[in-house]
Amino acid sequence: MKKKPLILVSNDDGIDAPGLHMMVKSLKRIARVAVVAPSIQQSAIGHAITVRTPLRAYKFHRNGTLFGYAVDGTPADCVKLGIRTLLKEKPALVMSGINDGLNTAVNVIYSGTVSAATEGTILGIPSISVSLEYTREPNFETAAKVAVTFAKFVLQYGLPEDTILNVNVPAISANKIKGIKYTRQGRSRWDDEFYQRKDPKNKDYYWLAGKMHILDRDEDVDQIALKSGYVSVTPIHFDLTHHQYLEMMRIEWNGKFKLKL
Amino acid sequence: MKKKPLILVSNDDGIDAPGLHMMVKSLKRIARVAVVAPSIQQSAIGHAITVRTPLRAYKFHRNGTLFGYAVDGTPADCVKLGIRTLLKEKPALVMSGINDGLNTAVNVIYSGTVSAATEGTILGIPSISVSLEYTREPNFETAAKVAVTFAKFVLQYGLPEDTILNVNVPAISANKIKGIKYTRQGRSRWDDEFYQRKDPKNKDYYWLAGKMHILDRDEDVDQIALKSGYVSVTPIHFDLTHHQYLEMMRIEWNGKFKLKL
Numbered sequence: 001m002k003k004k005p006l007i008l009v010s011n012d013d014g015i016d017a018p019g020l021h022m023m024v025k026s027l028k029r030i031a032r033v034a035v036v037a038p039s040i041q042q043s044a045i046g047h048a049i050t051v052r053t054p055l056r057a058y059k060f061h062r063n064g065t066l067f068g069y070a071v072d073g074t075p076a077d078c079v080k081l082g083i084r085t086l087l088k089e090k091p092a093l094v095m096s097g098i099n100d101g102l103n104t105a106v107n108v109i110y111s112g113t114v115s116a117a118t119e120g121t122i123l124g125i126p127s128i129s130v131s132l133e134y135t136r137e138p139n140f141e142t143a144a145k146v147a148v149t150f151a152k153f154v155l156q157y158g159l160p161e162d163t164i165l166n167v168n169v170p171a172i173s174a175n176k177i178k179g180i181k182y183t184r185q186g187r188s189r190w191d192d193e194f195y196q197r198k199d200p201k202n203k204d205y206y207w208l209a210g211k212m213h214i215l216d217r218d219e220d221v222d223q224i225a226l227k228s229g230y231v232s233v234t235p236i237h238f239d240l241t242h243h244q245y246l247e248m249m250r251i252e253w254n255g256k257f258k259l260k261l
Numbered sequence: 262m263k264k265k266p267l268i269l270v271s272n273d274d275g276i277d278a279p280g281l282h283m284m285v286k287s288l289k290r291i292a293r294v295a296v297v298a299p300s301i302q303q304s305a306i307g308h309a310i311t312v313r314t315p316l317r318a319y320k321f322h323r324n325g326t327l328f329g330y331a332v333d334g335t336p337a338d339c340v341k342l343g344i345r346t347l348l349k350e351k352p353a354l355v356m357s358g359i360n361d362g363l364n365t366a367v368n369v370i371y372s373g374t375v376s377a378a379t380e381g382t383i384l385g386i387p388s389i390s391v392s393l394e395y396t397r398e399p400n401f402e403t404a405a406k407v408a409v410t411f412a413k414f415v416l417q418y419g420l421p422e423d424t425i426l427n428v429n430v431p432a433i434s435a436n437k438i439k440g441i442k443y444t445r446q447g448r449s450r451w452d453d454e455f456y457q458r459k460d461p462k463n464k465d466y467y468w469l470a471g472k473m474h475i476l477d478r479d480e481d482v483d484q485i486a487l488k489s490g491y492v493s494v495t496p497i498h499f500d501l502t503h504h505q506y507l508e509m510m511r512i513e514w515n516g517k518f519k520l521k522l
Binding site (some may be wrong): 010041043044045046047048049051052054055056057074076077080081084085098106108109110115118122132142143146148149153157160162166174175177180181182183184185187189190192193194195196197203204205206207208231234235236237239240241242243245246248249253256257258259260261 | 302305306307308309310311312313315316317318337338341342345346365369370371376379383393400403407408409410412414418421423424427435436438440441442443445446448450451453454455457458464465466467468469492495496497498499500501502503504506507512514517518519520521522
């Protein structure tokens with residue numbers, strides 16, 4: 001009998017996060033699951049990796065049985081250390097999430113959830129990031145079913161090299177979800193502001209706040225698709241080159257730009 | 262008399278880094294300079310921002326005069342806090358660096374230096390990241406001249422919206438530099454390995470090591486241009502959408518993919 005495929009699960013909310021546990025439970029029906037996740041909450045960590053200090057990995061138990069490894073590092077560290085060292089077998093798929101909050105628009109670049117999936121892809125393994133719209137009392141059940149659907153599809157058909165799936169699920173009941181939309185990362189702006197306050201010793205501190213504004217209105221944009229009741233799936237990559245402007249600058253800068261040394 | 266433009270300088274090596282000080286010194290000839298940089302080394306921090314804890318900013322003095330603000334946060338935090346709160350005037354340009362080590366190929370996504378410039382761009386200010394190839398005894402003088410050339414050009418002509426310049430300088434003497442090349446981010450692979458060792462209490466720890474391999478050989482690739490003795494300038498953006506595959510998946514997935522809830 002053929003062995004079930006191995007899926008590596010990570011996240012940025014930490015190994016104890018309900019979203020991760022719900023996804024693991026659902027994925028176990030179709031695969032063997034290994035968990036390597038941060039020991040503590042790592043939201044908005046971006047694609048950080050730990051290079052200046054060593055990492056430690058701890059066996060993490062749940063109900064008396066081994067659940068996975070907790071790493072005192074970033075999501076990208078977890079995936080690197082898991083694949084390179086902790087796991088005896090190369091996983092067929094990396095799943096990151098389920099994040100408690102959307103990873104859409106400009107937030108994609110701040111997202112630890114996405115970075116775990118990106119790291120899997122960099123290491124040559126098809127990878128999917130799954131996030132659920134934030135609510136006070138998140139219900140990860142529907143998002144876990146969405147995760148399983150995508151996992152099965154990618155295990156069967158694969159993904160092109162250097163391509164990550166960024167899946168976002170609206171916080172509405174399953175019967176209200178209209179289907180999926182293939183989307184692009186929306187353009188947006190944060191109007192950040194910092195709350196400036198005094199600590200008990202009367203010294204200033206600053207706390208980041210603010211709201212994200214979506215600048216796009218097209219139906220093929222991640223945020224808009226979610227608002228309309230669709231699951232959004234955006235294929236992303238990590239070639240940051242602005243190819244269009246590269247072509248333009250070769251013409252426009254030519255003659256005008258002089259390197260003075 | 263017209264006031265000189267204001268340039269905000271940040272980095273990821275910390276406010277005390279020689280690369281930052283050399284760039285500040287050179288930029289002062291063409292601009293007023295404000296420094297907001299991390300209080301400690303933040304390499305490979307990626308595009309992390311601090312959301313779960315408050316930030317503090319300290320006045321940092323050099324030779325008895327105010328040099329800038331040190332922030333106990335990430336490079337992106339510094340740029341956000343600088344522009345939104347600490348500076349009384351909106352800067353005309355954000356310069357990040359000079360980083361002690363290249364930020365090319367896949368390393369761009371791990372780079373704190375690039376993320377400071379990205380954050381500047383997100384906030385609507387033209388931004389440039391400058392990095393020098395790593396050597397045991399870095400000489401930032403040539404790279405600082407390169408930085409000034411780009412700063413002057415961008416102050417005069419601007420940059421398109423959502424476009425960052427990622428400038429990398431080879432560690433060779435000024436008279437050996439052949440000029441600039443307009444490049445794209447190279448494809449590469451890290452063959453990371455983790456050194457597994459025992460601490461004094463005989464517990465395991467892991468330390469990231471490994472080498473980057475460049476998979477591209479074209480002359481228009483960042484790493485290759487540098488090897489040939491050119492300053493590499495890559496226009497980058499933060500739309501991670503894989504537009505090409507998005508078009509393909511709308512055709513290929515159609516009919517095959519069924520969302521099961």
